[in-house]
Amino acid sequence: xxxxxxxxxxxxxxxxxxxxxxxxxxxxxxxxxxxxxxxxxxxxxxxxxxxxxxxxxxxxxxxxxxxxxxxxxxxxxxxxxxxxxxxxxxxxxxxxxxxxxxxxxxxxxxxxxxxxxxxxxxxxxxxxxxxxxxxxxxxxxxxxxxxxxxxxxxxxxxxxxxxxxxxxxxxxxxxxxxxxxxxxxxxxxxxxxxxxxxxxxxxxxxxxxxxxxxxxxxxxxxxxxxxxxxxxxxxxxxxxxxxxxxxxxxxxxxxxxxxxxxxxxxxxxxxxxxxxxxxxx
Amino acid sequence: xxxxxxxxxxxxxxxxxxxxxxxxxxxxxxxxxxxxxxxxxxxxxxxxxxxxxxxxxxxxxxxxxxxxxxxxxxxxxxxxxxxxxxxxxxxxxxxxxxxxxxxxxxxxxxxxxxxxxxxxxxxxxxxxxxxxxxxxxxxxxxxxxxxxxxxxxxxxxxxxxxxxxxxxxxxxxxxxxxxxxxxxxxxxxxxxxxxxxxxxxxxxxxxxxxxxxxxxxxxxxxxxxxxxxxxxxxxxxxxxxxxxxxxxxxxxxxxxxxxxxxxxxxxxxxxxxxxxxxxxxxxx
Numbered sequence: 098x099x100x101x102x103x104x105x106x107x108x109x110x111x112x113x114x115x116x117x118x119x120x121x122x123x124x125x126x127x128x129x130x131x132x133x134x135x136x137x138x139x140x141x142x143x144x145x146x147x148x149x150x151x152x153x154x155x156x157x158x159x160x161x162x163x164x165x166x167x168x169x170x171x172x173x174x175x176x177x178x179x180x181x182x183x184x185x186x187x188x189x190x191x192x193x194x195x196x197x198x199x200x201x202x203x204x205x206x207x208x209x210x211x212x213x214x215x216x217x218x219x220x221x222x223x224x225x226x227x228x229x230x231x232x233x234x235x236x237x238x239x240x241x242x243x244x245x246x247x248x249x250x251x252x253x254x255x256x257x258x259x260x261x262x263x264x265x266x267x268x269x270x271x272x273x274x275x276x277x278x279x280x281x282x283x284x285x286x287x288x289x290x291x292x293x294x295x296x297x298x299x300x301x302x303x304x305x306x307x308x309x310x311x312x313x314x315x316x317x318x319x320x321x322x323x324x325x326x327x328x329x330x331x332x333x334x335x336x337x338x339x340x341x342x343x344x345x346x347x348x349x350x351x352x353x354x355x356x357x358x359x360x361x362x363x364x365x366x367x368x369x370x371x372x373x374x375x376x377x378x
Numbered sequence: 379x380x381x382x383x384x385x386x387x388x389x390x391x392x393x394x395x396x397x398x399x400x401x402x403x404x405x406x407x408x409x410x411x412x413x414x415x416x417x418x419x420x421x422x423x424x425x426x427x428x429x430x431x432x433x434x435x436x437x438x439x440x441x442x443x444x445x446x447x448x449x450x451x452x453x454x455x456x457x458x459x460x461x462x463x464x465x466x467x468x469x470x471x472x473x474x475x476x477x478x479x480x481x482x483x484x485x486x487x488x489x490x491x492x493x494x495x496x497x498x499x500x501x502x503x504x505x506x507x508x509x510x511x512x513x514x515x516x517x518x519x520x521x522x523x524x525x526x527x528x529x530x531x532x533x534x535x536x537x538x539x540x541x542x543x544x545x546x547x548x549x550x551x552x553x554x555x556x557x558x559x560x561x562x563x564x565x566x567x568x569x570x571x572x573x574x575x576x577x578x579x580x581x582x583x584x585x586x587x588x589x590x591x592x593x594x595x596x597x598x599x600x601x602x603x604x605x606x607x608x609x610x611x612x613x614x615x616x617x618x619x620x621x622x623x624x625x626x627x628x629x630x631x632x633x634x635x636x637x638x639x640x641x642x643x644x645x646x647x648x649x650x651x652x653x654x655x656x657x658x659x660x661x662x
Contacts, residue, residue: 103472103473104473107471107473107474107475108475110468110471110474111474111475111476114465114468114469114476114480115476117484118479118480118483118484121483121484121486121487121532122483122486124498124499124502124532125498127498127501127502128498128501131501141504141505141508141514142505142508142509143505144501144502144504144505145505185397189393189394189397190394192389192390192391192393192394193390193391193393193394193395195383195390196383196386196387196390196391197391199380199383200380200383200384200387201380202384208391208395208398211398211402211403212398215398215402215406217589217644217645217648218402218406218641218644218645219592219593219614219637219640219641219644220593220595220614221593221595221613221614221617221618221636221637221640221641222406222409222637222638222640222641223402223405223406223409224618224621224637225409225412225621225630225633225634225637226404226405226406226408226409226412227401227405229419230400230404230405230408231400234400236400244397244400244401245397245400245401246401247393247394247397247398247401248397248398248399248400248401248402249401249402251394251397251398251401251402252402255394274382279382279386280382280383280385280386280390281386281389284390305488305489308491309490309491309492309493309494309596310491311491311492311493311596311599312595312596312618326491327491327492327493327494327596330493330494330497331493331599331600334497334600349494349497349498352490352491352494353490353494356489356490357486357489360482360486360489361482364482367485367489368481368482368485368540371485371537371540371541372540372541372543372544373544
C-alpha cells in the first residue's frame with residue numbers, strides 16, 4: 098500500500114470513528130438537554146428536541162434534585178461505601194495473596210481455588226442467604242457493609258494479586274528477612290510497593306463494581322434509611338405515583354458528571370489497569 | 379522464610395478469610411441447603427428433598443427466561459466481540475489521528491452503572507419508538523430485546539476493545555513483517571498471524587461477555603423490568619422475582635433452587651467456553 102493511499106484510508110477511518118463517537122456520547126447529551134427543560138415540556142416523543150427559550154428551566158431541576166431528593170446524602174453513602182470497601186479489599190487481599198503465594202499448604206490451595214470459584218458464581222445464588230447473614234450479624238449499615246464487599250470482592254482481588262505475585266522475585270524478600278525484617282515489615286516496606294501496578298488495576302475494577310452496585314446494597318441496607326446512588330435512582334423510578342422527570346434527569350447527570358471527571362483525570366491508569374487486569378485474569 | 383510467614387497467618391489471612399466466610403462460603407452452602415427446603419425466612423426451613431427442583435423444570439416462566447437469555451447471550455457476545463475487535467484493529471493502525479480521544483470516548487459508558495444506563499436508554503428508545511409510531515418498551519418485547527442488545531453493546535464494546543488493543547499491540551512486529559516479506563495479503567496476515575496471536579484476548583473477552591450476558595440483572599431491571607408480561611425477563615431477574623415479588627411459603631425455596639440451577643449452568647458454560655477457546659491459543 099502506498100503512503101498516500103494509507104493516509105487516505107486513515108482519514109476515512111477518522112471520519113467514521115468521529116461520527117461513531119458523537120453517537121456514543123449522544124445518549125448522555127440527551128439526558129443533559131432534558132435535565133434543563135421545564136417539567137411539563139419533558140415528553141416521551143420530545144426527548145431529542147433542544148430546550149427553547151420558553152421551556153428552558155435553568156438549574157431548577159438540579160436544585161430540587163439536591164434539595165428534595167436527598168441526593169447529597171446518597172452521594173455521601175456511595176462515596177463512603179466505595180472508599181472503605183476498596184481500601185479494605187486492597188489492604189487485606191494483598192496481605193492474604195502474599196501469604197497464599199508464599200506458603201504452600203492445603204489451606205492455601207483450597208482458599209485460592211475457592212476464591213477463583215467465587216468469581217464465577219452468580220450473585221443470585223447467594224443473594225438471599227447473604228442478606229439474611231448480614232442481618233443476623235448486623236452488617237446492614239453503610240458503615241460496615243465493607244465487610245460484605247471485602248468477602249464478596251476477595252475472589253477477584255486475591256486471584257489477580259496472587260497471579261502477579263508469581264512474577265515478583267523471591268530473592269528481594271529473602272534478603273529483607275535475612276537483614277532482620279519480620280514478615281509484617283517485609284510485606285509493607287518491600288512487597289506492597291512492588292505490587293503497585295496490580296493494586297491500581299484491582300482498585301479500579303473493584304471501585305467500578307462497588308460504586309455501581311445496585312442489588313447487594315438494596316438487599317442488605319434498610320432502604321428507608323440508607324440509599325446509595327443507584328438505589329436512589331431506581332427508588333424514584335419505581336415509586337408509585339408520578340415520577341418527576343426533570344429532577345430525575347438532573348439526578349442522573351449529577352451521578353454521571355463525577356464519574357466522567359474522575360475518568361478523564363485518571364484515564365491513562367484506568368485504561369491501562371483494565372487491560373492489565375484482563376491479561377492477568 | 380515460609381515458616382516465618384506461617385507464624386503470622388492470623389494477621390495476613392484471617393481478616394480476608396473471615397469476611398470471605400461471611401460474604402461467600404456461608405451464604406453459598408446455606409443457599410445450597412435451602413434449595414432443598416420450604417422456607418419463608420432462613421430460620422424456619424423445612425427439608426422437602428428434590429421437590430423444588432422438580433418445580434423448577436415445570437416452571438414455564440423459568441424456561442422462557444432461559445430461552446430468552448440464551449438468545450440474548452448469543453447475539454450480544456457475537457456483536458460485542460466482532461465490533462470491539464474491528465475497532466481495536468482500526469485504532470492500532472499507524473499514524474491514525476485522534477486514537478486516544480476515540481479510545482476514551484468508547485470506553486466511557488462502561489463506567490456508568492447498569493441502573494443509570496438502563497434508564498437513559500429507556501428514555502431514548504421510547505422516544506424513537508414513539509416517533510416511528512411503534513408501541514413503547516413496556517408493550518413491545520421485540521424492541522425490548524434489541525434495546526438490551528444495543529445497551530449491552532454500548533456499554534461493553536469499549537471495555538473489550540481495550541483488551542483487544544492490548545492483545546494486538548503484543549503481537550511481535552517481526553512476525554507481521556515476516557508475513558509481509560513472504561507475500562501474505564493483509565487478510566492472510568490477519569487470519570493466519572494476528573488472530574492466533576491474540577487468541578488469549580479472545581478467550582478472555584468471550585468469557586467476560588458470556589458471563590456478563592448470563593448474569594445480566596441491573597440493565598434488564600432498569601430498561602424493561604421484564605415487561606411486557608415477563609417476555610423480556612432474563613434468568614437473574616426471574617430468580618429475583620421468584621424470591622421477592624410474591625408472598626407465600628412455596629416461592630423462596632423455588633427461587634433458591636432456580637438459583638442453584640442457574641449457578642451450575644453458568645459454571646458449566648464458562649468451563650466449556652474456556653476449554654474451547656483456550657485450546658486454540660498458540661505458544662509464543
